[in-house]
Amino acid sequence: MSGFSANLGFLWTELTLPDAIRAAAAAGFDAVECHWPYDTPVEAVKSALNETGLPMLGLNTVRGNVAAGDNGLAALPGREDEARAAIDQAVSYAQAIAAHNIHVMAGFAQGADARETFITNLGYACDAALPHGITILIEPLNHHDAPGYFLNTADQAAEIIEAVGAQNLKLMFDCYHLQIMQGDITRRLEQFMPLIGHIQIAAVPSRGEPGDGELDYRHVMQTIRSLGFTAPVGAEYRPVASTEAGLSWMQKIA
Incomplete structure (x- = not known):
């Protein structure tokens, strides 16, 4: 498998999730x-995935x-029960839709x-997800x-992954975030590819369509494929206008 995965947290947000899945397929x-x-x-969700044949990555x-400022729970001391309830919820939903x-x-x-x-909660998550x-x-x-x-960095994530020591814990390598934090994306892809479970892209610094900005995504995609990563790369960007109006980037960088 190759190509691109539509991140429906940012794309087709005016549609219901099942209809956004159908739009991504179209x-x-x-x-x-x-x-x-x-x-x-x-x-x-299962019906839309089955209808289109698309996998949910x-x-x-x-x-x-969120109203109180939360953006995740797994590294928050004293909130372990909430973090594990969130993990259980995610595992149950993911298992049901084959994510x-x-x-x-x-x-x-x-x-x-x-x-x-964070390490302790990730251990819990990996144990729950593995079966x-x-x-x-x-x-x-x-x-x-x-x-x-x-x-904040791929190096920090690698250290956490090593500390947890679970076979099903991987790095989400978001080129947008890591270009801002560390740069040198080609070498970092080479360095961390053994740990990478998923890759995402967006323009830097705008987070718009991946065809624009300071990263040459034609080169980035060539690097990703040359390193043997064959899964779809996640398009997690904020469209400048409508989602459809900006989709020409797919031909520009493929």
Whole structure:
């Protein structure tokens, strides 16, 4: 399998999730992924996936109390029960729709206690996901969009993955976030490819369509494929206008 996965957290947001899946198929995407599908009945999502033949590559654990500023729970000391309830919810939904991956969101936290909490909760997540063949992902976020987020670099993620020591824990390599935080994307793809479970793209610094900005995604995609990564690459960008109006990037960088 190759090509691109439509991230329906950002694309076709005016549609219901099942209709967004259908729109992604009509636009030529090879897979879909989402953020927080939990308000949509499982059967409706399964029906759309079966109808289109698209795989669901992944979903996220819930952020927590967004109104109070939460952006994930897994690295927050003292909130382990909430974090594990979010993991259980994600595993149950992912198993029901045959999603491949779950991104366990760390949240806003710093320090040694946060690190130990994250490691422990990730161990719980990996144990819960393993019987279903689901991979757990962790994703570094940049400090402009998510100041104070626990996980910021690929190196930090690699250290956490090693500390957890689970076979189904991988790195979500988001080129947008990591270009802002670290740059040198080609060499970092080469360095971290053995740990990568999913790759996402967007223009830098705008987070618009991947055909624009400071990264040459034709070169990035060539690098990704030359390194043997054959899964669809996630298009997690914010369309400048409508989703359909900006889809020419798919031909520009493929």
